[in-house]
Amino acid sequence: MFRRKSALLAIAAVTALSGIAGCSSNSPATAPVAATSPVLVRLSVSNLTNQNYIPLILAQRLGLFAKQGLNVQITNVTNGSQTFQMMLAKQVDGVVGFYDHNIDLASKGTGTESVIQLLQAPGMVELARADEAASITSPADLSGKNVGITGLGGSTEFLADYLAAHNGVPVNQIHPVNVAAGPTFVAAMQHNSIDAGITTEPTISQLLAKHLGKVIVDMRSAAGTQAALGGPYPGTALTFPTAWVESHTATVQKVVDALVQSLRWIQQHSAEQITDQMPADYYQAIGKTSYVEALANEIGMFSPTGLMVTDGPQSVFRVLSAFDPTVKGHQVDLAKTYTDQFVQQVPSS
Template sequence: MKPVLKTLLATATCAALAVGTSACGGHGAKTAPKNAKGEATVRIMVGGLDKQIYLPAMLAKSLGYYQAHGINVQLSDEPAGVDAETAMLAGQVDAVIGFYDHNIDLQSKGKSTESVVQLLQAPGEVEMVRTDEAATVKSPADFTGKHLGVTGLGSSTNFLTQYLEAKNGVKAGAATSVAVGAGSTFVAAMQNKQIDAGMTTEPTISMLERKHLAQPLIDMRTAAGAKTALGGTYPASCLYLTTAYVQKNPDVVQRLVDVYVETLHWIQSHSAAEIADRMPADYYAGVGKDVYVKALDNEKGMYSPDGLMPADGPQTVLTVLSAFDPTVKGHSVDLAKTWTDAFVHKAK
């Protein structure tokens, strides 16, 4: 199916069904409310605002793009993406900036959501092994019996960790996933030996290396690194919403996509140091600005240059989830309904 026709077809399908519940992402989607200035208000939950993988959310605010495009965006923070998706489905927020893989997992659970703009073309994740375990844990094949840190159970880091286990011959349940969040809680879990290895992002990676607590085992901060580890392009951070919300508020969604496409273009035309200058100082207080800038410079290639879904991306993600996720494995998934490029093509 051509991506530009997808949202229209989804609308027609929901109308024909005339039920509008789980098939269309839940009933009750409302027109976005407006503030005193007449701007549409959109509540967006981010799976870790200070993570560099979600940097475009706050950068867009710093650059004044939300206001320039006539939308009142309220950003909230939730370290684990799985909790962010739950909040959206419960109507507590309107949208999520999280990993695209949640859309496939949710469709398998009878929920209809879709990514409308891709922010990352690589996960930006690194599997870090505790320094005193590095001699014995040399690959994911050595994960048997180990405690592995993830941001949350059911999160994208959990998905990726389980895939690395399955791909490298580790039997299901032979390793234990431990929810430790990110940032200081992840570092503490490593320091207190609650976990033997774990998957995290910048600037947590640099914090661990600076303290000599852990070192990289699997590096997916670049598209090439992700392809080596996962077998293909793995689109990661995106803006996703329920299909019902997209259908009810196409103008608001278009404005949001315009904002993020413009932000992605700004990232491509500015240095890591210039980007860091636009971020809140407390985002790099734990590691120092120099380390933050170096980390960002090393992984700047993970950001999408245009917001479009990589051609092989959805299938790669489905292949990964199908390897271990019982919700997805063996189920029929219509990938065309989990994303759309229609809004990106129209972005100004």
């Protein structure tokens, strides 16, 4: 049994960021003069340089949070499940991470809810290592293989498990290996520590540019997600504990207002214009041109509205039920795992 035998190849460095280092919209030079101190909101994310978080980064860099009177502080870690643990331990107020965790937590009796959907698709791919590509052409070929994920208990592991099970491979026959994202994921492929893996941009483009991997499942678009999973799978969302939402409704509305404005900005600008707003070190590893191309290829993953994807919760529940024993056979009130009320109250302009 190899299920939980994982090589910890990523260094789980935790970096506390006040906004985005070196570019916070709340700096004295750019912040508007306010009569009262900004409201502090603490958020955690995993692997912040992933393109999944562009709406969050833009809300900081374009000053959208500051205009709402918010001081949004971001803690960056390497494991998605760790971000939710931090939230439940009250080390942060909320998480910008995959919606699926809300269903997983609800099945365990923990009440959390997403308040805005930033991605309408996962923005992920599963790749086979280049020298294994002839024998690994789909998830059906992963029995006995080491599969790289960004973190145990995170959404990449959820999807790796489902893709295996959906393609006839028992979940306990794939060996998840925690390799985080970016350079550590690339190194794992390069040194044959993993045979395949699930990751996001810009790590995908790094692997392809170095001819280290070949895409076998592409979930960077709604259509690709439908083909791979048999339904929608809403990705990155903003989640808070339900009790925190109920006691901080005005603050939640301000955060959602800023993020909706960020999503609208994305819809109105090109991949190159969006990249121009990113910190240079976000695309240093692959180069700006490749970063732009990667973003252009998956720009449809961003939600145009922030609303929950139609049938998204039901589809995610179905996926999780296929392999997650804490979800399978349990009753989950999906309506309590998300809310559209804040997005619906954002001014139209």
